[in-house]
Amino acid sequence: xxxxxxxxxxxxxxxxxxxxxxxxxxxxxxxxxxxxxxxxxxxxxxxxxxxxxxxxxxxxxxxxxxxxxxxxxxxxxxxxxxxxxxxxxxxxxxxxxxxxxxxxxxxxxxxxxxxxxxxxxxxxxxxxxxxxxxxxxxxxxxxxxxxxxxxxxxxxxxxxxxxxxxxxxxxxxxxxxxxxxxxxxxxxxxxxxxxxxxxxxxxxxxxxxxxxxxxxxxxxxxxxxxxxxxxxxxxxxxxxxxxxxxxxxxxxxxxxxxxxxxxxxxxxxxxxxxxxxxxxxxxxxxxxxxxxxxxxxxxxxxxxxxxxxxxxxxxxxxxxxxxxxxxxxxxxxxxxxxxxxx
Ligand code: KG4
Ligand code: ZN
Numbered sequence: 222x223x224x225x226x227x228x229x230x231x232x233x234x235x236x237x238x239x240x241x242x243x244x245x246x247x248x249x250x251x252x253x254x255x256x257x258x259x260x261x262x263x264x265x266x267x268x269x270x271x272x273x274x275x276x277x278x279x280x281x282x283x284x285x286x287x288x289x290x291x292x293x294x295x296x297x298x299x300x301x302x303x304x305x306x307x308x309x310x311x312x313x314x315x316x317x318x319x320x321x322x323x324x325x326x327x328x329x330x331x332x333x334x335x336x337x338x339x340x341x342x343x344x345x346x347x348x349x350x351x352x353x354x355x356x357x358x359x360x361x362x363x364x365x366x367x368x369x370x371x372x373x374x375x376x377x378x379x380x381x382x383x384x385x386x387x388x389x390x391x392x393x394x395x396x397x398x399x400x401x402x403x404x405x406x407x408x409x410x411x412x413x414x415x416x417x418x419x420x421x422x423x424x425x426x427x428x429x430x431x432x433x434x435x436x437x438x439x440x441x442x443x444x445x446x447x448x449x450x451x452x453x454x455x456x457x458x459x460x461x462x463x464x465x466x467x468x469x470x471x472x473x474x475x476x477x478x479x480x481x482x483x484x485x486x487x488x489x490x491x492x493x494x495x496x497x498x499x500x501x502x503x504x505x506x507x508x509x510x511x512x513x514x515x516x517x518x519x520x521x522x523x524x525x526x527x528x529x530x531x532x533x534x535x536x537x538x539x540x541x542x543x544x545x546x547x548x549x550x551x552x553x554x555x556x557x558x559x560x561x562x563x
Contacts, residue, residue, distance in 0.1 A: 230532030234308025243532030302535030306555030361493030380431025415463030
C-alpha cells in the first residue's frame with residue numbers, strides 16, 4: 222500500500238455519526254464525529270429508530286467535513302471503509318449503504334470492518350509501534366472481551382462478559398444514582414469526590430477465570446439504593462459511585478493480568494469507551510508498572526466510537542485482500558471471529 226493511500230472511513234453502529242480520512246501507518250488526516258447524545262438524553266438511552274434517522278441526516282455533512290478537514294476531494298480517495306457490525310441494525314445500514322454508494326460512484330474498493338477490530342486498532346493510531354502478539358481488552362458499551370491478538374486479524378478469544386458489558390453496567394448504575402445519559406463519564410465525575418472503600422461489592426466467582434460478569438455488582442448497587450430509599454436513609458452517592466468503579470477496575474485489572482500471564486505476553490492494549498475513564502486508566506497503569514507489563518492506551522478521543530479506528534482497521538483488511546462486494550450487508554450481532562479473513 223502506498224504511503225499516500227487515502228481511506229474514507231465511516232462509522233454509524235450506534236449513536237455517533239463519524240467519518241475520517243486516514244493514511245497508512247495510523248496517520249489520521251481528519252476525524253469528524255457528530256454525537257447524538259442530546260437527541261437520546263431525554264429518553265435515558267439510545268432510541269434505535271431516532272438514531273437511524275439522525276444518521277441519514279448527518280452523514281453527508283459529516284463525510285463532507287471529513288474530506289474538507291483532510292484537504293482531500295472525493296476523487297482523491299483510494300478506498301471507502303465502513304463498520305458493518307456489530308451494532309444497531311438500522312444505524313449500521315445507514316453507514317453501509319452510504320459507503321456502498323460512495324465507493325460504487327467513485328469506482329474504488331469497499332471495505333467492511335468489524336467494529337471490534339476497529340476498537341482494537343485504535344491503539345495503532347496512538348502507538349504505531351504496537352505490533353502483535355499482544356493482549357487486547359475491549360471495554361465498551363456493548364462488549365467486554367479479552368483477546369489474544371496473535372497476528373493481523375488473527376485472534377484467540379480468551380474471555381468475555383456473561384451478562385452486561387462494562388459500559389452498560391456503568392450506564393445502568395449511573396441511572397440508578399440519578400445521573401444522565403451516557404452515564405459512564407458522569408459516574409466517573411461523581412466518583413471523584415467519593416470514598417472507594419465505603420462499600421465492598423463482591424466479585425462473582427466464575428468457572429472460566431478470564432470471563433467477566435457485571436450484573437451482580439450492578440444489582441448490588443440497585444438493591445443498596447432501593448433499600449436505603451425504602452428505609453428513608455440518606456446515601457452518599459459519590460461513595461457508591463467510587464466503590465462501584467473500584468470494583469469494576471479490580472475485575473478488569475485482575476483478568477487482564479491473568480490473560481497476560483496465561484498467554485506469556487507482556488503487552489496489554491486497552492480499548493473501547495470505558496477506557497476513556499481516568500480512574501481505570503490509572504489503575505491499569507499502576508498494575509502494569511508493578512507487573513512489568515507494557516500498557517498501551519489510546520488517546521481518549523479514540524476510545525469511544527470514531528471512524529479513524531475503522532480506517533486504521535481497514536488497512537489490515539486491504540493488506541490481506543479482504544475487499545467487500547456491493548452485497549455487503551449489516552450484521553447487528555457480528556462477533557469477533559478467530560480470523561476476519563474467513
Ligand atoms: O466504545 P463505545 O463508544 O461504544 C460501544 O461500542 O459500545 O463505548 C460507549 C460506552 C458507554 O457505555 C459509556 O458510558 C462508556 O463507554 N464510557 C465510559 C466513560 N466514557 C465512556 N465509562 C466510564 N467512564 C468513562 N469516562
Ligand atoms: Zn464501540
